[in-house]
Amino acid sequence: MSKALYAEWTKLRTLPGTGWLLLGVVAATVIISATVSAAVSCSSTAACHVDVTKLSLTGTYLGQAVVAIVAVLAVSGEYATGMIAATLAAMPHRATVLGAKAAVVSAVTLAAGTLAVLGSVLAGRLILPGHGYTPANGYPVLSLADGTVLRAAAGTVLYLALIALLSLGIATAVRDAAVAIGVVLGLLYLFPILIQVAGSPEVARHLQQIGPMTAGLEIQSSTGLAHQPIGPWAGLGVLAAWAGTALLAGALVLRARDA
Amino acid sequence: MTATMTPERSDTEMADRDGFARLLHAEWTKFRTVRGWVIAMVIAAALTAAVGLYAASGPETGCQPVGPNGPIGPPAPCKPSNPVGPDGEAVSDSYYLVHQALRGNGSITVRVTSLTGRSAPGGGLAPGPNPEQNFTSGVQPWAKAGIIVTASTRQGSAYAAMMVTGGHGVRMQYNYTGDTPGLPGAVSAASPRWLRLVRAGDTLTGYDSADGTHWTRVGTVRLTRLPATVQAGPFVTSPAWVQAQNSALTAATAVFDHVSVPHAAAGAGWRGVSIRAHAQEASSLPGRFRAAGGTFTVTGSGDIAPAGPGPTNVGMPADDGFVGAFAGLIVVIVVGTMFITAEYRRGLIRTTLAAAPGRGRVLAAKAVVIGSVTFAAGVIGAAPVIPAGASLLRNHGNYVFPMSMLTEVRLIAGIAALLAVTSVLALATGTIVRHAAGAITAVIALTVVVYFFSVPLAVLPAGAADWLLRVTPAAGFAIQQYVPAYPQVNNVYTPQHGYFPLAPWAGLGVLCLWAAAALCLATVLLRRRNA
Numbered sequence: 001m002s003k004a005l006y007a008e009w010t011k012l013r014t015l016p017g018t019g020w021l022l023l024g025v026v027a028a029t030v031i032i033s034a035t036v037s038a039a040v041s042c043s044s045t046a047a048c049h050v051d052v053t054k055l056s057l058t059g060t061y062l063g064q065a066v067v068a069i070v071a072v073l074a075v076s077g078e079y080a081t082g083m084i085a086a087t088l089a090a091m092p093h094r095a096t097v098l099g100a101k102a103a104v105v106s107a108v109t110l111a112a113g114t115l116a117v118l119g120s121v122l123a124g125r126l127i128l129p130g131h132g133y134t135p136a137n138g139y140p141v142l143s144l145a146d147g148t149v150l151r152a153a154a155g156t157v158l159y160l161a162l163i164a165l166l167s168l169g170i171a172t173a174v175r176d177a178a179v180a181i182g183v184v185l186g187l188l189y190l191f192p193i194l195i196q197v198a199g200s201p202e203v204a205r206h207l208q209q210i211g212p213m214t215a216g217l218e219i220q221s222s223t224g225l226a227h228q229p230i231g232p233w234a235g236l237g238v239l240a241a242w243a244g245t246a247l248l249a250g251a252l253v254l255r256a257r258d259a
Numbered sequence: 260m261t262a263t264m265t266p267e268r269s270d271t272e273m274a275d276r277d278g279f280a281r282l283l284h285a286e287w288t289k290f291r292t293v294r295g296w297v298i299a300m301v302i303a304a305a306l307t308a309a310v311g312l313y314a315a316s317g318p319e320t321g322c323q324p325v326g327p328n329g330p331i332g333p334p335a336p337c338k339p340s341n342p343v344g345p346d347g348e349a350v351s352d353s354y355y356l357v358h359q360a361l362r363g364n365g366s367i368t369v370r371v372t373s374l375t376g377r378s379a380p381g382g383g384l385a386p387g388p389n390p391e392q393n394f395t396s397g398v399q400p401w402a403k404a405g406i407i408v409t410a411s412t413r414q415g416s417a418y419a420a421m422m423v424t425g426g427h428g429v430r431m432q433y434n435y436t437g438d439t440p441g442l443p444g445a446v447s448a449a450s451p452r453w454l455r456l457v458r459a460g461d462t463l464t465g466y467d468s469a470d471g472t473h474w475t476r477v478g479t480v481r482l483t484r485l486p487a488t489v490q491a492g493p494f495v496t497s498p499a500w501v502q503a504q505n506s507a508l509t510a511a512t513a514v515f516d517h518v519s520v521p522h523a524a525a526g527a528g529w530r531g532v533s534i535r536a537h538a539q540e541a542s543s544l545p546g547r548f549r550a551a552g553g554t555f556t557v558t559g560s561g562d563i564a565p566a567g568p569g570p571t572n573v574g575m576p577a578d579d580g581f582v583g584a585f586a587g588l589i590v591v592i593v594v595g596t597m598f599i600t601a602e603y604r605r606g607l608i609r610t611t612l613a614a615a616p617g618r619g620r621v622l623a624a625k626a627v628v629i630g631s632v633t634f635a636a637g638v639i640g641a642a643p644v645i646p647a648g649a650s651l652l653r654n655h656g657n658y659v660f661p662m663s664m665l666t667e668v669r670l671i672a673g674i675a676a677l678l679a680v681t682s683v684l685a686l687a688t689g690t691i692v693r694h695a696a697g698a699i700t701a702v703i704a705l706t707v708v709v710y711f712f713s714v715p716l717a718v719l720p721a722g723a724a725d726w727l728l729r730v731t732p733a734a735g736f737a738i739q740q741y742v743p744a745y746p747q748v749n750n751v752y753t754p755q756h757g758y759f760p761l762a763p764w765a766g767l768g769v770l771c772l773w774a775a776a777a778l779c780l781a782t783v784l785l786r787r788r789n790a
Contacts, residue, residue: 017694039723061712065704069696076696080604178600178695179295182593185703189711190586194310196715197582199317 004091004100011083012074012104021070022112025160026119029063033120034127042132042139052133053152053222056124056142060156060217063116064163068184071105071167075250076177084259094254098172102247105168106161113160117153148222155219155236162236162243163188166212169246173253187242188213205229212242282615282624290628293601296594300636303590307640307674311583315648316655339658341566341574342414345482349574349660349742350435352414353535353561354496355546356407361491365522366457367406369493369515370471371423372448374404378500378509379544400426401749402497403563404513405454408463409490410482412532417482419463420494420563421454425511429454430747431465431478435565438747439478441467453517461485471517492529493518495546495559498749499571506571510544510560516553535561562749567660567742568757569750574658576757577649580641581739584674585707587640591633591678592702595685598629600695608790619782622690626683626778633682637675645670660742669763673738676767680774681706684732687777691784702732705773709733714754724753725760732773734759737766 012018036058040050078084091097125142133139144150166187171180191211198204208214208229218235221228230238290296341349361367376398405422419433421441429441429452446452453468461481466474497511531548544560568575599622602608615621645667652659662670685702692698710733713724728734737759744752752758759766 035723062704062708065700065708069700072696073694176597176695178593178597178699181696181699182589185700185707186586186589189589189703189707192711192715193582193585194313197310197314197317197579 001096001100004096005103007087007091008074008097008100008104011078011087012108015073015077017073018070018108021066021073022108025063025066025070025109025112026116028066029059029116030119030123032059032062033057034059034123037124037127038131040128040131040133042137050133051221051223052124052128052139052142053149054217054220056128057117057120057152057156057220059116059120060159060220063113064160064188064213065185067109067113067160067163068167068181068188070109071164072171072177072180072184074101074105075168075171076175076180079175079259080177088259095251098168098247098251098254102165102168105164109161109164110157113157116160117156121149121153151232152220152222155232158236159216159219159239162216162239163212165243166239166246169243169248169250172250173246209235210238212239215239278615278617279620279624282620283627285611285615286621286624286628290598290632296597299590299594300632303587303594303633303678304636304640306590307580307583307587307637307678308644309583310586311580311641311644311648312651314579314582315577315644315651339574339656341572341658341660343661344415344435344565345417346434346436347661347663348435349566350415351498351562351564351566351572352416352435353533354403354494354563355531355533355548355557355559356409356412356490356492356494357529357531357548357555357557358409358412358490358492359520359523359529360488361408361458361520361523362488363522364459365491365520366455367408367491368453368455368517368519369406370451370453370517371404371446371513371515372451373514374398374402374423374425374446374511375513376402376425376497376509376511378507398425398511399497399500399509399749400424401562401564401747402495402509402511403430403432404493404495404511404515404557404559406456406492407494407563408456408458410484410486412490412534414534417485418563419456419465419480419482421456421465421467421477422494423452423454423513425497427747429467429477431480432563432747433463433478433480434482435563436745437480438745439465441465441475441477442469456491458485458489491520493555493557494563495557496561496563497559498562498564501570501749501751508544508560510546510558512556512558515555515557518553518555529555531557533559564748565743565745567744567748567750569752570756572750574660575652576740576742577645577652577659577662578670578739578741578757579648579652580644580670580674581677581736583640583644584637584677585710587637587678588681588707589703591636591682592685592706593699595629595633595682596689596695596698596702598625598686599689600693600698603693603790604695612790618785622687622778622782622785626686629686630679630683634675634679637678638671641671641674645674662741666741670739670741673763673767677735677738677770680735680767680770681732684770684774684777687774687781690781691777706732706735710736728754728766729760729769732770734761734766735770737761738763 037056167184170183174180191214195204195207215230215235216239218230219232342352344350377394377396379394402425403422407418407420409418410416421431423429423446428443431439453471455466457464464479465477467477468474493515495511495513497509500507500509533546546559549556649659688702689698709727709731713727740759740763744758
């Protein structure tokens with residue numbers, strides 16, 4: 001397994017695009033988060049009912065799309081170039097290959113995700129008090145020493161890693177990069193739209209509970225937890241189930257199919 | 260010599276045209292023979308239709324029953340509606356009118372000496388002996404008091420009116436959508452306003468004056484099919500105060516004197532009437548009228564204006580097809596990108612360019628093919644949703660803003676165009692980036708994610724969302740708006756309620772500009788780079 005890990009790490013590391021994409025994850029997340037933090041304002045306690053922790057992590061909505069590219073390319077890139085034949089010839093145990101890929105991709109995502117989340121929280125911490133989100137108005141300055149903020153921040157890093165695993169599984173199952181990225185982004189962004197137009201509040205609530213993005217991002221909620229459709233860790237668990245299912249499907253297809 | 264030159268040139272022209280037709284045929288064959296792409300287009304059309312119909316089958320409007328002392332009980336099923344104006348548009352038409360019949364040509368003149376207002380933030384009248392105890396004073400900027408000449412006291416009648424407003428000076432308004440400014444400034448006892456309406460046949464002319472002797476013509480309007488006998492007199496109304504989260508009913512009170520109708524029928528008296536529908540009782544406060552000497556004190560509530568979707572209106576636009584298009588969009592972007600990136604992946608691009616060395620023409624042929632196929636899929640997906648969505652919404656007791664046949668066609672074509680132009684943008688981006696994953700994510704981020712951020716998620720403040728919906732390709736979603744925004748109507752004009760910062764065609768134009776710019780860059784790069 002360690003040789004497989006080393007091989008996958010070398011492949012990912014030596015692709016010129018990987019570094020730029022990971023930089024893209026950090027940049028997209030931090031820039032969107034900082035922009036949204038700078039765009040809101042709170043003049044009085046009554047006027048703003050905002051979950052500032054969640055707000056400061058808004059960039060996750062975009063950053064996850066770049067994470068999906070990294071993960072999809074780790075698999076589809078090999079199919080596109082035919083490299084997969086060499087990989088599987090060198091490591092005939094296919095589950096090991098997928099496991100090694102999953103480990104390496106989630107490791108780099110965790111690293112980039114940590115930077116992205118730290119940057120976003122820092123931006124929120126510096127920007128939000130200047131826009132009226134002050135302790136005087138009932139909004140303590142964002143700090144990782146606060147358990148809820150820490151849970152949201154660490155959870156967001158895990159969220160991004162799970163998105164990478166979900167994308168990896170889907171890419172392994174469908175092989176083609178374009179189709180894989182389409183399926184991943186469709187899965188992520190379509191649920192919120194369906195929730196918006198759902199007929200009854202119960203249907204909307206159920207959709208929120210099962211959507212990979214809507215459930216997973218509950219990890220960022222810090223206020224009104226009793227009214228959320230799903231708890232923070234349970235929500236992340238739903239995303240983990242999606243990722244696990246995708247990886248399993250990928251592994252089965254990889255075993256059964258010619259490369 | 261000339262005789263032989265001319266046919267030669269036309270031969271090359273024909274060969275050129277023939278060449279492009281062959282390119283189109285080649286690209287169409289490539290598209291048609293990839294089973295996955297054809298299936299994807301079917302899925303895009305099916306998703307557009309299915310998600311759109313799902314969205315339309317959702318909402319179910321209830322009405323809040325209102326007793327003499329405010330709302331009572333839970334919302335009950337009902338069929339709310341807006342009155343229909345003379346041009347077929349939805350209108351608000353609730354006000355207090357003091358009227359008498361005016362036969363044939365004539366005029367009416369009044370002096371307005373005061374306009375004050377109150378609002379009921381708590382949602383209406385309080386129970387108990389003092390129902391107005393929660394009211395706060397303050398006149399709405401678009402509270403209206405003046406004189407009106409109306410075809411009848413039925414809601415939605417043709418009319419012309421001269422009025423003073425709470426914050427926008429004297430206006431002449433007619434048939435709900437027309438609005439012409441007159442004298443500026445607020446009305447008071449020290450600075451009264453004289454208003455006059457003159458009827459001559461179908462023509463109504465409005466005048467205003469600060470002193471009753473020097474009159475200025477504000478506007479002239481022709482009202483077709485105005486009956487011989489019309490109702491004329493002072494009226495007062497005051498629209499609800501609305502904000503994104505809150506709204507409150509309001510009422511205005513105006514004092515009129517020097518009321519004169521020179522050609523009134525002998526013995527005709529003034530009668531006060533509250534113009535409002537039973538179902539709308541929750542949307543206006545009761546009005547009243549008191550005459551003492553020659554002075555009329557009139558209180559009214561509501562609005563005489565075009566109606567549009569918003570926090571206080573019962574209706575919704577039938578634009579669910581666009582929710583469906585949102586789902587179809589992701590599929591279309593994937594196929595549009597693959598139409599070029601698959602050639603790079605398989606090395607087919609070298610064969611393509613060897614067979615047709617004119618690279619710009621190859622890209623143009625691809626754009627025409629993918630654009631046309633997507634447009635067709637869009638029409639097939641949207642055609643059932645727009646009419647069926649509207650009737651589904653109506654069947655669930657919702658009020659749907661009326662649309663003409665032409666509007667329906669525009670919405671269907673708009674959805675198809677939105678999908679088609681986006682697929683061309685995806686094709687161009689795919690040519691520029693050459694890698695499918697990056698290109699697809701970039702286009703989805705610029706269209707789907709921007710729209711998602713600005714409209715359903717609404718995490719962005721209104722200013723930032725407006726800006727994004729002006730400059731990004733997501734501006735194309737503006738094509739779904741069919742109920743216009745009016746500056747003279749107090750409403751929350753946000754994309755959530757169906758109002759976009761750009762006009763429908765202008766928004767689609769922004770998307771087209773993006774596609775055109777991307778195609779230009781793609782052509783330049785395709786010519787410069789080795790395949």
